[in-house]
Amino acid sequence: MAKIVVRKLVLYGALLAIMFFLIGPYLWVIICSVQKEADLISKPPRWIPTEPTLQNYLLVFLPEVGKKGQLIVSVEKMPRGMLNSTIVALTIVVLNIFLAIPAAYSLSRFRFKGSRTVSLFIIATRMIPSVAVVIPYFIILKTTGLLDTLLALILPYIPYTLPFTIWILHGYFVTISPDLEEAAMIDGCSRLGAIIRIMIPVAVPGLVAAAIYAFMSSWNEFILAFVLTTSENAQTMPVMAAMIINEIYLPFGVLNTAAVLTSIPPAILAVFLQRYLVQGLTRGGVKF
Numbered sequence: 001m002a003k004i005v006v007r008k009l010v011l012y013g014a015l016l017a018i019m020f021f022l023i024g025p026y027l028w029v030i031i032c033s034v035q036k037e038a039d040l041i042s043k044p045p046r047w048i049p050t051e052p053t054l055q056n057y058l059l060v061f062l063p064e065v066g067k068k069g070q071l072i073v074s075v076e077k078m079p080r081g082m083l084n085s086t087i088v089a090l091t092i093v094v095l096n097i098f099l100a101i102p103a104a105y106s107l108s109r110f111r112f113k114g115s116r117t118v119s120l121f122i123i124a125t126r127m128i129p130s131v132a133v134v135i136p137y138f139i140i141l142k143t144t145g146l147l148d149t150l151l152a153l154i155l156p157y158i159p160y161t162l163p164f165t166i167w168i169l170h171g172y173f174v175t176i177s178p179d180l181e182e183a184a185m186i187d188g189c190s191r192l193g194a195i196i197r198i199m200i201p202v203a204v205p206g207l208v209a210a211a212i213y214a215f216m217s218s219w220n221e222f223i224l225a226f227v228l229t230t231s232e233n234a235q236t237m238p239v240m241a242a243m244i245i246n247e248i249y250l251p252f253g254v255l256n257t258a259a260v261l262t263s264i265p266p267a268i269l270a271v272f273l274q275r276y277l278v279q280g281l282t283r284g285g286v287k288f
Helices: 002-033 055-061 078-109 115-127 130-144 151-174 178-186 191-202 204-220 223-228 237-243 252-272 274-283
Strands: none
Touching (some): 055 078, 055 252, 078 115, 078 237, 115 151, 130 151, 130 223, 204 252, 237 252
16 A cells, blocks of 8 residues: 555656646746846746736837836837737648648548659658758748748748648548548549548548647747848747847846747647647558
């Protein structure tokens, strides 16, 4: 009996330590976002705010109510950065799902010479780092006059996110029996009708997992967004947060506030769609 108790204590202690290790940094960022600048630079650090304040959030959303004497120009643009990130991320989600469904379905249902090579090539393109292609993208977009626009982010983000989206949906489509489509086609459905009426409703968890991946990848991407945008017209939230830092003044509170705001949309998606995310990734985790 004593051994069982000790074993459970060790197990729960290890789980608590791992949980604290994973969640601790996020909690600290949230705590820092509601502290005053003087508290953030105090020694020793104050782990629990003695006087919590929403001053940093007011500075972001209501700059005229925030620190008038220390207002940073970049902070005023952060709501526009959130809007840009939302537009780009949602557009990438729609385009990814629209393009990935026919590609993943074709690779999972039709066998042709070189199909495996095509599949491996698609997923292999995701292994190319963004920094390796950022200069060619910059030259092309500058030549076409698309630099510093939302389209300058949407176009590169499609090949950046699409391969893994196809991989997720391909793995999920493979687990769906072809008999369902054949039965629908016997009843008069075309292949396209069978895809729309049978495959897509059955593959909802896989579609949700792919959509979450596409959203998070485009929302958090920094390298391409930093190089291909130069003004608030197209800069996304991660770039806006990085622009807060300057050589004269480092606002720790506002910087942590920007980190909190940047992480809210992905966190909401992960929490509320966790069931679909886990099911989509596990059932879709098969070989290409």
